[in-house]
Amino acid sequence: MRFKHMAIIIGAAYGVMAILPLFVGDIKFVMNILIMCLIWAVVASCWDVMMGFAGIFSFGQVAFFVMGAYCSGILAIEYHVTPVLAILIAGLFTGGMGVLVGLPCLKLAGPYVALVTFGVHMALQPTLRGEIGIALGSGGSVGLLTIPPISMFGYTFSSANMVPTFYLTLLVSLACALTIMLVIKSYWGTAFLALKDSHDFAMSLGISAFKYKLMVFALTSFLTGIIGAYYGHFYGVVSFRLLDLDLFSILMVMMLVGGLGHFPGAIIGAFLVVAGSEFMAPLGAYRAVTMGALVVVLVLALPNGIMGLFMKNNAKKIYGS
């Protein structure tokens, strides 16, 4: 997809988001959903960069998100670090963890990478709940309950004043999305794609797989960690429940709805799925069943997601068939 199209789609999606509070700004419940849309959009896009562009089959994105949230929360609660600084440190920490996880993955083939990253995900929960986590200040099986909200220039962004908080989230989310877009369209992004499409040929042209794959890990986990930390400060509560498979699969549905490897798609997918899953709330316990079934159906029926439908129509227009 061309740079211009990408920018237009991102601009349109965030533009629609930006005017929505004019109509629903008073309804706290809806504002909350809109903020969630913006937050998950970043996580889904990061995951999409990892899987769709770099072709690294990583299942660790939720783990990085939780790491970021916990790191920033612990810093703010135990060491009284200002939230803004704590978020930045959490991002750097998660980026470092991303590199650490990425290192053993460099030599491995598809399912092994999936296994290692999914293993990080599975091992994080007992770590946070157990004595190691408690020693670090993770609050054991209760989680972190009193994360202070973000305050800048004497102004506090919390759920008490939703509209300003929404616009702050919008800015953070948009900044992340633009970063991703610039990276994809830069030399880096081309290198990722080349490595994914033909690993050996890309290597022979002098593209270092080592360097670029580590970069993908560092970048995506950095952004995911930042937004995770932001999530923690917005909600004030973080628990290891985030690591349950529900969230994991909902993120996957977002990517699949948007189309894997069609970048702005993941953002649109996230907006649609978060809103859609609120409509599915009456299903109660059956919501997770439906989500699981939805993943299966989407993989089978809609291989390129919504962006795929869009591009098919475009192709028809061009070739006149």
Added chain:
Amino acid sequence: MFSEDTILLLYEITDVIIAGLSMGSVYALMAVGMTLVYGVTKAFNFAYGDFFNMGGYFAWILIFGLGFQFMGYLGVLIIVMPLMFAVGYALEKLMIAPLRKREDWENKVMMLTLGLALFLTSLYTVVFGVRMKSLPPIWEGTLEIGQLVFAYQDIMIFVLSLGGIGLLGWMLNNTRIGMAVQAVAQNPVGAKIVGIPKERIFASTFAISTVMVGFGGILLSQKYFINPMSGGTIMIKAWVVTAFGGMGSIRGGLYAAFIIGMMEALVGWVFGLSYGIIALFILLIATLVFRPQGLMGKGG
């Protein structure tokens, strides 16, 4: 000669070793199923652990839901195993076979089976409730040799799972379908040229692996419990055993399963049960860094 404490410690260690052996034998069963399906079809099944629970739930429905009383567990196995085969075969045909023609299909299969795993996990929770279910022991009573006590249940688990692996090994080497499976694994194109129906072999292999893991589910669920949420952990364990033993090597999987079963029992005894998965993960990373092809595998 020994103090009271030392003797007690010795008994505890024996218990741990027995637990390790019975766990290891079931891991071996699961790892062999996984090695087979990945080696032959290159499809990675994330819902593998949920088929483990499926076997347990089928047995539970038969025994408690329908009050099935025919020949004890033998009757249960006679009914559940073909059922698992049918489920596996149908899933392969309906979900994985259509993906095979697409580009990048291995990743698509992983996503699809992950969705399937979530679907099954939440379905079990909705249908059977979050509470764990237990199955009656396959053979009650204990065998006492001097001061040592062995439960017949553990012995049966050990014997039956090794028997299952032996049967699979015999099938692979001595029956037509087994040899066809090996041919497809070694050279899919060559197999097709000599007229082996590749699609049917893929589906059968997938079905056989679901049977193996379902069998493991029935065996282990009567010692521990059927936990609807445990699918992911079980899948990870089976996969770590497979990776540690070496992809595509049945004997490697066997050794790895016993090493890991032992290690898990020991770590659980020394540090507590929740550290099992962390130890497993460290072992996996160490394996992949120092010997990516596993214990007995040929090439990464």
